[in-house]
Amino acid sequence: MGVRLNLPRADGSLERVTLGDPRGWVVPTAPFRTRVAFAAAHVVADPYGDNTPGAPAVVDWESTLGFRRHLFRHGLGVAEAMDTAQRGMGLDWATTRELVSRSSDEARLAGARIAAGVGTDQLTGPARSVGQVRDAYLEQLEFVESTGAQAILMASRQLAAVARDADDYLRVYSDLLDRADQPVVLHWLGPAFDPVLAGYWGSSEVGDATATVLDLIRSRPEKVDGIKVSLLDADHERGLRAALPTGVRLYTGDDFNYPELIKGEGGHHSDALLGIFAAIAPAAATALAALDEGDEDAYDHALAATVPLSRHIFSAPTYHYKAGIALLSWLTGHQPSFTMVGGLQSARSLPHYAITLELAAAAGLIPDPDLAAHRFARLAAVQGIDLDIQPAGGAR
Numbered sequence: 001m002g003v004r005l006n007l008p009r010a011d012g013s014l015e016r017v018t019l020g021d022p023r024g025w026v027v028p029t030a031p032f033r034t035r036v037a038f039a040a041a042h043v044v045a046d047p048y049g050d051n052t053p054g055a056p057a058v059v060d061w062e063s064t065l066g067f068r069r070h071l072f073r074h075g076l077g078v079a080e081a082m083d084t085a086q087r088g089m090g091l092d093w094a095t096t097r098e099l100v101s102r103s104s105d106e107a108r109l110a111g112a113r114i115a116a117g118v119g120t121d122q123l124t125g126p127a128r129s130v131g132q133v134r135d136a137y138l139e140q141l142e143f144v145e146s147t148g149a150q151a152i153l154m155a156s157r158q159l160a161a162v163a164r165d166a167d168d169y170l171r172v173y174s175d176l177l178d179r180a181d182q183p184v185v186l187h188w189l190g191p192a193f194d195p196v197l198a199g200y201w202g203s204s205e206v207g208d209a210t211a212t213v214l215d216l217i218r219s220r221p222e223k224v225d226g227i228k229v230s231l232l233d234a235d236h237e238r239g240l241r242a243a244l245p246t247g248v249r250l251y252t253g254d255d256f257n258y259p260e261l262i263k264g265e266g267g268h269h270s271d272a273l274l275g276i277f278a279a280i281a282p283a284a285a286t287a288l289a290a291l292d293e294g295d296e297d298a299y300d301h302a303l304a305a306t307v308p309l310s311r312h313i314f315s316a317p318t319y320h321y322k323a324g325i326a327l328l329s330w331l332t333g334h335q336p337s338f339t340m341v342g343g344l345q346s347a348r349s350l351p352h353y354a355i356t357l358e359l360a361a362a363a364g365l366i367p368d369p370d371l372a373a374h375r376f377a378r379l380a381a382v383q384g385i386d387l388d389i390q391p392a393g394g395a396r
Contacts, residue, residue, distance in 0.1 A: 121157075
């Protein structure tokens with residue numbers, strides 16, 4: 001039946017919108033056969049904690065781990081402690097360690113796949129040398145692998161600051177690959193997600209940076225499970241994945257073009273390591289199950305309506321997409337409050353959030369429209385806005 005309510009627009013107006021009932025999604029009963037899929041999960045902040053900017057993160061562990069169980073139930077692996085979890089934007093290293101340990105335990109219980117971010121964010125202040133950055137990476141690599149999680153070698157702000165050229169990147173990453181116990185996932189995060197990472201891999205020219213990445217992978221293909229690419233450039237991703245050695249995966253991090261890249265063409269496809277999958281887990285699971293059965297029409301149908309939602313959540317400034325992921329987790333009943341570490345729930349406007357809700361409902365991703373409407377009304381009431389909620393078809 002759904003509900004009707006007023007939603008605030010950026011011009012100061014209110015528009016009457018209907019939140020319809022959810023779609024019937026497929027819950028997989030076996031692992032996906034044709035694609036590897038990770039959802040990069042967010043953390044739920046404790047509303048009683050001092051999660052103000054610069055304060056150590058205080059996490060609602062029950063809700064945070066419950067959300068990971070939700071992803072596991074939909075057949076998705078979890079990419080833990082990534083930028084979606086606010087690494088570098090409020091999640092400190094001490095809390096990251098606890099998060100990776102707890103989530104790895106949950107993955108073992110569920111028989112699910114987990115990978116976790118390895119970075120250099122335990123360093124305080126500017127890095128003094130490339131060697132110091134390498135040692136910081138190695139400390140985190142040893143810890144992540146000790147938990148049983150697969151390592152994802154995240155792009156490092158500290159390395160971007162001290163590396164002089166491509167050779168510095170190659171030396172650091174070669175050492176990391178040599179020391180890794182299991183094949184790792186490399187991580188190429190573009191400046192849309194983190195402006196400090198402009199020029200990563202030693203060049204601001206994407207072609208030159210790509211050549212460096214390929215040199216690294218080709219030198220040790222047995223140590224690289226794959227590379228996650230988040231440049232929001234589908235053509236570049238297609239070119240890179242075609243050039244990878246046999247057996248090395250391209251994990252798309254393109255939250256704009258993921259349906260076509262995962263489906264693939266010409267004998268090549270991308271696997272998935274996506275922040276948006278955390279928000280659209282039921283649709284992603286339905287799509288991937290359809291792809292396993294060779295039903296591309298059902299795959300397309302499951303994901304088509306999620307693209308406008310994803311493009312909105314990841315709109316500029318892209319790095320604030322985490323706020324939309326956390327909002328939808330709250331509106332769909334996976335957490336009791338809409339709070340984020342670092343206070344970043346304030347990173348987007350109420351009209352932006354209203355569109356997020358509207359597009360999620362249009363995609364069939366709001367399991368309880370009444371709950372979502374009343375929770376959003378509480379958010380709007382703080383700003384003095386009455387949403388006038390009514391059952392769909394009821395009188396205004």
